[in-house]
Amino acid sequence: MQRYSGFSLVKHALSHHENWQRHWRNPTPKKRYDVIIVGGGGHGLATAWYLAKEFGITNVAVIEKGWLGGGNTARNTTIVRSNYLWDEAAQLYNHSLDLWKGLSQDLNYNVMFSQRGVLNLAHTLQDMRDVQRRVNANRLNGIDSEVVTPAQIKEIEPALDTSKRARYPVMGASWQKSAGVARHDAVAWGYARGADSLGVDLLQNTEVTGFKIRDGKVFGVHTNRGDIEANTVGCVAAGNSGVLASMAGFKLPLESHPLQALVSEPLKPILNTVTMSNHVHGYVSQSDKGDLVIGAGIDGYLGYGQRGSFPTVEHTLQAIVEMFPMFSRVRMNRQWGGIVDTCPDACPILSKTKVKGLYFNCGWGTGGFKATPGSGHVFAASLAKGEMHPIAAPFSIDRFHTGALIDEHGAAGVAH
Amino acid sequence: MFYIHCPYCGERREEEEFHPNGQAHLVRPADPDSVSDEEWGDYLFFRDNPRGIHHEMWVHRLGCRKFFNITRNTTTYEILETYPMGEQPTITAETAKVRHEQGVQTADGGWQTVGARPENSTLNEETPS
Numbered sequence: 352m353q354r355y356s357g358f359s360l361v362k363h364a365l366s367h368h369e370n371w372q373r374h375w376r377n378p379t380p381k382k383r384y385d386v387i388i389v390g391g392g393g394h395g396l397a398t399a400w401y402l403a404k405e406f407g408i409t410n411v412a413v414i415e416k417g418w419l420g421g422g423n424t425a426r427n428t429t430i431v432r433s434n435y436l437w438d439e440a441a442q443l444y445n446h447s448l449d450l451w452k453g454l455s456q457d458l459n460y461n462v463m464f465s466q467r468g469v470l471n472l473a474h475t476l477q478d479m480r481d482v483q484r485r486v487n488a489n490r491l492n493g494i495d496s497e498v499v500t501p502a503q504i505k506e507i508e509p510a511l512d513t514s515k516r517a518r519y520p521v522m523g524a525s526w527q528k529s530a531g532v533a534r535h536d537a538v539a540w541g542y543a544r545g546a547d548s549l550g551v552d553l554l555q556n557t558e559v560t561g562f563k564i565r566d567g568k569v570f571g572v573h574t575n576r577g578d579i580e581a582n583t584v585g586c587v588a589a590g591n592s593g594v595l596a597s598m599a600g601f602k603l604p605l606e607s608h609p610l611q612a613l614v615s616e617p618l619k620p621i622l623n624t625v626t627m628s629n630h631v632h633g634y635v636s637q638s639d640k641g642d643l644v645i646g647a648g649i650d651g652y653l654g655y656g657q658r659g660s661f662p663t664v665e666h667t668l669q670a671i672v673e674m675f676p677m678f679s680r681v682r683m684n685r686q687w688g689g690i691v692d693t694c695p696d697a698c699p700i701l702s703k704t705k706v707k708g709l710y711f712n713c714g715w716g717t718g719g720f721k722a723t724p725g726s727g728h729v730f731a732a733s734l735a736k737g738e739m740h741p742i743a744a745p746f747s748i749d750r751f752h753t754g755a756l757i758d759e760h761g762a763a764g765v766a767h
Numbered sequence: 768m769f770y771i772h773c774p775y776c777g778e779r780r781e782e783e784e785f786h787p788n789g790q791a792h793l794v795r796p797a798d799p800d801s802v803s804d805e806e807w808g809d810y811l812f813f814r815d816n817p818r819g820i821h822h823e824m825w826v827h828r829l830g831c832r833k834f835f836n837i838t839r840n841t842t843t844y845e846i847l848e849t850y851p852m853g854e855q856p857t858i859t860a861e862t863a864k865v866r867h868e869q870g871v872q873t874a875d876g877g878w879q880t881v882g883a884r885p886e887n888s889t890l891n892e893e894t895p896s
Contacts, residue, residue, distance in 0.1 A: 605816055607841075
């Protein structure tokens with residue numbers, strides 16, 4: 352792998368930047384691998400990279416039906432935070448946040464991780480109680496969370512309407528300073544480039560059409576480019592996980608919904624941080640390019656069309672203008688929808704299945720981007736050892752039958 | 768934006784008057800005390816999540832406030848029929864496949880379509896008032 356550095360930039364400038372190496376190869380599928388990852392988004396690529404780097408398993412294929420990082424990895428609002436209420440979730444997302452901090456160096460690829468902080472606003476007394484409860488829980492789990500007053504919020508984010516005139520006046524917020532945003536595409540590309548350099552085959556335009564299962568044990572997959580064998584298969588297919596599960600003969604407690612986001616025309620720097628509000632239901636940050644990156648809720652019905660409905664766009668922008676009245680005349684540039692696989696308890700599934708050797712990592716719903724490194728790391732550890740990593744263990748699919756749910760709905764300030 | 772035909776009001780109205788409520792035709796176990804944890808978990812949490820024909824319950828929230836069912840395609844978003852509670856769908860994944868093979872389609876497969884039973888197809892020509 353060609354390493355990136357200031358020196359290489361100068362060197363390549365001499366040849367007009369025409370001789371940079373390609374990020375990754377485009378290999379023909381082999382007949383057999385040690386591990387197959389189905390799904391070449393952020394989580395799948397991260398899993399492949401950690402498998403190769405930390406666990407020494409390099410005979411790995413990542414099978415992607417479209418192009419790398421073309422699904423929800425390219426369709427989110429890039430927020431990274433770990434202020435979740437319950438211990439299990441806090442562990443998982445905080446593990447991820449720790450990995451984010453050194454990610455650009457680890458990958459030799461600038462993922463533009465910017466720890467600019469996240470505000471989760473409270474607009475009612477109950478919101479305030481929830482914020483205080485969550486902040487206390489966070490601090491017990493070693494997460495840097497604090498309760499801030501409207502005056503402090505005004506200092507952090509002057510553009511926000513903290514006046515008493517607002518329809519839903521801001522009463523306070525939780526503030527996680529170590530949270531922030533990252534460049535979503537770069538995360539996928541960095542992991543892909545790293546995995547490829549360690550020998551992982553990234554198979555694009557390859558669609559899994561079925562699993563090869565014998566005696567309750569998986570031994571490969573059928574694809575549109577022929578059969579590929581492996582005794583360990585990890586499915587990381589987000590919105591299409593349910594479709595894969597039905598190929599393997601079982602159901603997942605997932606529902607696929609469109610979640611949309613928008614970006615505005617580029618503006619001069621105006622936002623310092625990420626502002627989320629559960630109550631007026633919207634969240635916004637500003638990218639380094641200058642556009643406002645805006646998101647809100649899912650469309651309530653099932654859908655696999657990667658677009659969203661107009662009523663949701665309207666509600667989203669109502670929420671943003673309620674928080675930032677000065678944005679009322681900002682024009683939106685682009686809008687897109689990703690298919691999120693939501694779980695009944697708003698926590699992911701990282702689990703073995705009743706088919707031996709077949710693992711699923713799915714159900715991240717509306718908040719998977721922030722977990723990319725952590726999810727990849729614990730899932731790779733589980734695939735390598737054949738036993739779920741301790742951080743991943745509570746997220747077993749069994750919890751929907753035992754009742755040990757991790758109920759993060761709303762409690763974590765997740766804006767659904 | 769959907770235009771949805773409410774089978775009770777007999778009118779096609781905008782999506783915002785309605786609210787989706789998930790999978791239709793779920794049956795609560797008759798005797799919850801006697802079911803296993805698996806059966807109870809399946810009833811509570813496990814839902815159909817198909818790419819294609821899906822039967823789902825909606826409520827005419829800002830209208831008559833009654834619940835009814837919709838058969839809809841989750842990839843094209845085409846609404847194939849709406850029918851009151853207690854009735855069974857006339858279009859299912861199996862029959863839709865046959866119709867598709869015979870080249871019969873009720874609408875253009877676009878994402879904005881009309882909700883009405885095929886036999887009431889005159890409703891499809893109305894424009895919303």
